[in-house]
Amino acid sequence: xxxxxxxxxxxxxxxxxxxxxxxxxxxxxxxxxxxxxxxxxxxxxxxxxxxxxxxxxxxxxxxxxxxxxxxxxxxxxxxxxxxxxxxxxxxxxxxxxxxxxxxxxxxxxxxxxxxxxxxxxxxxxxxxxxxxxxxxxxxxxxxxxxxxxxxxxxxxxxxxxxxxxxxxxxxxxxxxxxxxxxxxxxxxxxxxxxxxxxxxxxxxxxxxxxxxxxxxxxxxxxxxxxxxxxxxxxxxxxxxxxxxxxxxxxxxxxxxxxxxxxxxxxxxxxxxxxxxxxxxxxxxxxxxxxxxxxxxxxxxxxxxxxxxxxxxxxxxxxxxxxxxxxxxxxxxxxxxxx
Amino acid sequence: xxxxxxxxxxxxxxxxxxxxxxxxxxxxxxxxxxxxxxxxxxxxxxxxxxxxxxxxxxxxxxxxxxxxxxxxxxxxxxxxxxxxxxxxxxxxxxxxxxxxxxxxxxxxxxxxxxxxxxxxxxxxxxxxxxxxxxxxxxxxxxxxxxxxxxxxxxxxxxxxxxxxxxxxxxxxxxxxxxxxxxxxxxxxxxxxxxxxxxxxxxxxxxxxxxxxxxxxxxxxxxxxxxxxxxxxxxxxxxxxxxxxxxxxxxxxxxxxxxxxxxxxxxxxxxxxxxxxxxxxxxxxxxxxxxxxxxxxxxxxxxxxxxxxxxxxxxxxxxxxxxxxxxxxxxxxxxxxx
Numbered sequence: 093x094x095x096x097x098x099x100x101x102x103x104x105x106x107x108x109x110x111x112x113x114x115x116x117x118x119x120x121x122x123x124x125x126x127x128x129x130x131x132x133x134x135x136x137x138x139x140x141x142x143x144x145x146x147x148x149x150x151x152x153x154x155x156x157x158x159x160x161x162x163x164x165x166x167x168x169x170x171x172x173x174x175x176x177x178x179x180x181x182x183x184x185x186x187x188x189x190x191x192x193x194x195x196x197x198x199x200x201x202x203x204x205x206x207x208x209x210x211x212x213x214x215x216x217x218x219x220x221x222x223x224x225x226x227x228x229x230x231x232x233x234x235x236x237x238x239x240x241x242x243x244x245x246x247x248x249x250x251x252x253x254x255x256x257x258x259x260x261x262x263x264x265x266x267x268x269x270x271x272x273x274x275x276x277x278x279x280x281x282x283x284x285x286x287x288x289x290x291x292x293x294x295x296x297x298x299x300x301x302x303x304x305x306x307x308x309x310x311x312x313x314x315x316x317x318x319x320x321x322x323x324x325x326x327x328x329x330x331x332x333x334x335x336x337x338x339x340x341x342x343x344x345x346x347x348x349x350x351x352x353x354x355x356x357x358x359x360x361x362x363x364x365x366x367x368x369x370x371x372x373x374x375x376x377x378x379x380x381x382x383x384x385x386x387x388x389x390x391x392x393x394x395x396x397x398x399x400x401x402x403x404x405x406x407x408x409x410x411x412x413x414x415x416x417x418x419x420x421x422x423x424x425x426x427x428x429x430x
Numbered sequence: 431x432x433x434x435x436x437x438x439x440x441x442x443x444x445x446x447x448x449x450x451x452x453x454x455x456x457x458x459x460x461x462x463x464x465x466x467x468x469x470x471x472x473x474x475x476x477x478x479x480x481x482x483x484x485x486x487x488x489x490x491x492x493x494x495x496x497x498x499x500x501x502x503x504x505x506x507x508x509x510x511x512x513x514x515x516x517x518x519x520x521x522x523x524x525x526x527x528x529x530x531x532x533x534x535x536x537x538x539x540x541x542x543x544x545x546x547x548x549x550x551x552x553x554x555x556x557x558x559x560x561x562x563x564x565x566x567x568x569x570x571x572x573x574x575x576x577x578x579x580x581x582x583x584x585x586x587x588x589x590x591x592x593x594x595x596x597x598x599x600x601x602x603x604x605x606x607x608x609x610x611x612x613x614x615x616x617x618x619x620x621x622x623x624x625x626x627x628x629x630x631x632x633x634x635x636x637x638x639x640x641x642x643x644x645x646x647x648x649x650x651x652x653x654x655x656x657x658x659x660x661x662x663x664x665x666x667x668x669x670x671x672x673x674x675x676x677x678x679x680x681x682x683x684x685x686x687x688x689x690x691x692x693x694x695x696x697x698x699x700x701x702x703x704x705x706x707x708x709x710x711x712x713x714x715x716x717x718x719x720x721x722x723x724x725x726x727x728x729x730x731x732x733x734x735x736x737x738x739x740x741x742x743x744x745x746x747x748x749x750x751x752x753x754x755x756x757x758x759x760x761x762x763x764x765x766x767x
Contacts, residue, residue, distance in 0.1 A: 146617035252706050282474035283644065287688035287702030294699075309617065316690035316700065339692070353622040355647030356693040357686065359670045362651045369626060370619045373587045389619075 099173070100134035101303050102158070102191075102271055107131045107167035109150075109157045113378060125378045127153040129327035130167070132404070137270070140297070140304040142318030142335075144311055144350075148374055149324040151307045155273045158305070159191055160184060171271060189219060192264035196276035198256030202248040208234070208259055209244030215266045233262040236299070237292060254285035258292065265300060273305045278313060290317060311354055315339055323347050326377055326385040329404055333411040343407055343418040346386050348425040366426040384416065391429045392417060434462035435605055435638050441498035441508070443478070443485045452495065453710045455481045457662040459498070463606065468632070468639045470653035470670070472646065472685075476707055478662040479642045483608050487525060488515045503605070521551040524599035526592075526628075528611035533595060534583040540567070541579030544598045551602050566597035569634070570627050589620035596628055603635040610642045625652065646689065650674060655743075658682050661708055661718030664737055668744040676757055678746040680723045683757065717749065725750050 109128040112121040128150040135141045143151045157164040160176055169176040171191055179187055192215075195201035202211055212233060213226035221229070231241045237258040248256055257277060264272055277293070278286040290313065297304060308314050314321055315335060322332045323344065331344040342348045352367045370389045375381055383401050387393040396416050404414040419425060443456040456478040463469050473479045484490050486500040486507050500507040502523065507515065519525075527533040534543060544566060545559035553559055560579070567575035570593040583591060592612065599607055612628060613621040629652055632639050643649060649656055650670065657667040658681065666679035677683050687701035705722040714720055720730040729749050737747040748754070 146619060254706060282707070283646075283685060283688045284474060284703035285706060287690075287700040288704075290690070291700055291702060311618075312690040312692045315692060315696060335696075339696075349619060351692065353618045354692055355622075355625075355645070355651040356691065357646035357650050357674060357689060358693055359650040359674055361693055362647075367622070369622045371623075373589055373620070374617070 098136050101137045101139075101172060102135040102305070103168075103170045104131060104133050104154075104158060105168040105170075107154070107157055107169060108165045109153050109162060110165045123378055126327050126380060127377055128157055128164070129380075131324075131327075131329050133322055133329065133332060135271070135303055135305060137303055138297070138301060139320065140306055140318045142314035142321040143305065143307045143324060144309060144314045144321060145324035146309060146350075146374060148326070148377055150327040150377070151309075151324050152275055154324070155193070155275050155305060155307050159188065159193055159273060161193070189267045190269050191271040191273065192267060192269040194257075194260050194264045194272060194274045194277045197280055198253050198260055199248075199280075201260055202256060204248050207245055207247055208239075208251075211248070211259060212244070212263045212266060215263060219267060229266065230262070233265055234259075236265070236296065237262045238288075252285075253281050254289060257281060257289055261289075261292070261296070265296065265302075268300065269302070271303045271305065273307070275307045276309070277306075279308060279310060286313070293317065311351060323350070326375065326380050328385060328414060329412075330386065330414045331412065332404065337411050341411075341421045343411065343413045343420075344386075344415050345390050345392055345417075345419065345425050348419060349389075349391075352425070366424060368425050368429065384414075391425065432465075435465045435503060436463040437499075437501045438462070438482075438486070439499050439501070441482060441485065441500060442496070443481050443490070444495040445493055446495060447493075451711065454713070455662055455710055456485065459662075459664065461657060461664065461667070463638050463640060465605070466636055466638055467654045468641060468652055470641045470643060470649040470656045471659060472643060472649055472656060473659035474644055474707060476710065477659040479659050480610050483525070483610060483640060483642060487519055487523065487608070488512060489525075517551075520547050520604075521602040522604050523606045523608065524602070524604040526595050526599050526607065526609040526612045528614050531583065531588075531591065534591065536583055539580050539582055540586065540594050541581075544579075544594070544601055547598055547601050562601070563597075566601055567594060569600075570594070570597045570631060571623070572597070588616055589624060592616060592620075592624045593627055596624070596631055600631045600635050600637070604637050607632060607637045607639040608642070609639060611644070612641070613648065614643070614645070621648075646674075646685065658685070661713060662710065663718065663747065664745075665719065665747045666745065667737070668742075672742075672744045676744075678740055678744065678751045678754060679748050680725050680750075680754065681719050683754075684722075684724075717747075725754065 107128055108130055110124040110126050113123040115122045131154055145151045156162045158169050176187060209227055209230045213230040216226040217223060231244060234244055239258055278289050306317055318335050320334050321338045322329045325346050331347045342351060349368045349370045355362060372389050375388055381388045383399050384397040387397040402414045402416045404412045407413050407418055439460050441456060441459040444452040444454045446452050459482055471479045485496050496508055498508060541560055541563040544563035548559040548562055564575045564579040567578055572578050572590055572593050613624050653670045656670050656673040657664045660681050666682045684703035688703060703722050708714060708718055716732050717730040717735050720726045735747045735749045737745050739745050
């Protein structure tokens with residue numbers, strides 16, 4: 093799972109996605125929701141990059157903008173060196189063979205009127221495979237995700253949440269994509285089922301040489317599955333590094349606060365942890381703060397943070413942080429505050 | 431030990447749909463809640479953890495068939511007339527729901543709704559109740575309570591709404607708070623704020639709390655005792671340390687090994703529980719967990735296990751609780767083999 097040496101599979105360069113806010117009788121644009129605000133990252137073959145953040149941070153919009161399921165405002169995305177952002181509708185259809193998406197809600201993302209083998213084989217049929225052949229392959233992929241061939245004749249409502257998510261995964265794999273964007277693929281599932289699906293995703297990655305962009309809000313799940321992780325806050329990546337560095341030496345105050353906010357299933361540890369509880373709510377992406385977007389909740393913000401937005405800069409090789417006052421290796425935010 | 435605040439005995443809840451067998455969501459549930467303690471009820475969807483609380487408060491639809499008893503301070507809540515039950519709900523027992531958007535009425539101001547719970551239960555002073563509502567909002571950390579009190583639920587963020595819900599719950603200084611997944615809909619940084627406020631307010635009014643959740647992290651943080659539910663029954667119950675450090679039920683152990691962890695070293699592979707939870711329409715004849723259990727034997731297929739007392743307030747419902755391997759790192763290996 094090394095990311096060095098090989099050319100990146102996915103390159104996102106300064107991607108911006110703003111949504112217009114329209115109001116009044118003439119539906120004039122009165123403002124912009126700045127959902128994704130200049131995100132750059134690259135993902136190497138066979139790598140899993142996790143995108144974490146709270147609601148409204150732009151992680152889902154980022155995933156959809158990469159596939160152009162929503163149209164980005166500016167910036168550039170390439171997959172295998174081919175530009176997604178410049179592709180025509182026809183070219184885009186061909187490019188989508190290489191990149192697929194698994195959605196969060198296994199109840200809303202499957203057509204309730206279609207039997208499962210139709211749901212799973214539809215992508216192949218769209219891309220020109222004859223129906224009989226497509227069905228045959230659908231059975232193979234259903235088996236690969238742990239479902240039985242006879243499940244193909246049933247409808248989505250006959251399945252549990254975990255099984256439905258397996259169907260969604262089978263559908264995404266049918267075209268044998270290189271890149272799979274997984275948007276909160278396990279957050280709707282119970283813990284015992286969640287672990288099954290995570291293990292399945294890891295097995296499939298190995299078997300089919302997949303590259304994952306794994307979008308989630310649950311830092312423990314992201315830690316488990318990712319090689320590198322980008323933390324997002326209000327449309328920006330605030331920290332980007334490999335998994336172990338992020339959890340052992342988080343340098344951005346937001347990353348530290350996020351990690352310390354998560355209760356861990358260990359009563360003694362819970363009783364002794366130094367916790368920084370962030371004050372206030374996440375600001376609206378329609379009206380983000382000036383300068384650093386985290387400054388309104390940051391316990392160590394200064395005047396500089398209100399004036400100038402910090403750029404994502406390399407702190408050490410492979411560890412990028414967007415903060416004027418990053419925390420040193422081993423330094424706790426709680427100590428800096430006091 | 432003194433008389434418990436709440437004693438639930440053999441509470442069963444079933445739902446009957448036309449032409450279908452009775453779907454038993456809760457089966458012979460018995461537990462006590464002592465004054466001032468926090469009891470966490472843990473389980474996955476369909477384990478019966480929410481339904482049991484709703485049944486006690488008479489909040490289930492008329493199709494629910496409820497048997498057993500729930501003695502709260504000398505009076506049985508099960509079968510109580512709804513008029514009488516209303517004198518308990520919101521005054522002596524308050525509930526905090528998961529989704530504060532649907533729990534508040536969208537067409538009345540937050541202050542109005544908090545004041546209403548105060549007025550309904552005795553105070554005859556509208557202005558006083560309104561002032562009290564503002565004070566309560568201040569207590570739970572809503573900024574600018576004087577302005578916020580006259581705003582509508584949609585003007586509040588999710589975290590603020592949940593704070594307002596806590597304010598409403600403690601308005602009449604209840605003896606028992608029932609919090610049903612109070613932070614599940616919230617982001618983690620907001621969850622930390624709300625859990626802090628909830629614990630503080632619980633101390634402030636000196637109430638006991640039943641915390642219903644699937645989040646073992648939240649449980650470790652606040653609970654005194656824990657009961658784990660599966661298939662409508664309690665499968666393990668003890669003080670919080672025993673459940674996390676010395677679990678004696680295969681289901682509890684499975685939950686703990688399923689979780690990816692933030693603390694400690696990262697494991698290469700999660701140990702999920704195989705299969706999926708049973709449907710309440712077709713429960714296994716024996717132990718409900720038997721089809722998924724790595725330790726199951728023939729006896730588990732034949733008859734359900736009883737909730738047995740092990741030692742020091744530690745109970746487990748498992749035929750093999752005495753033979754389970756030691757808990758710690760080696761256990762996962764054994765389960766694997």
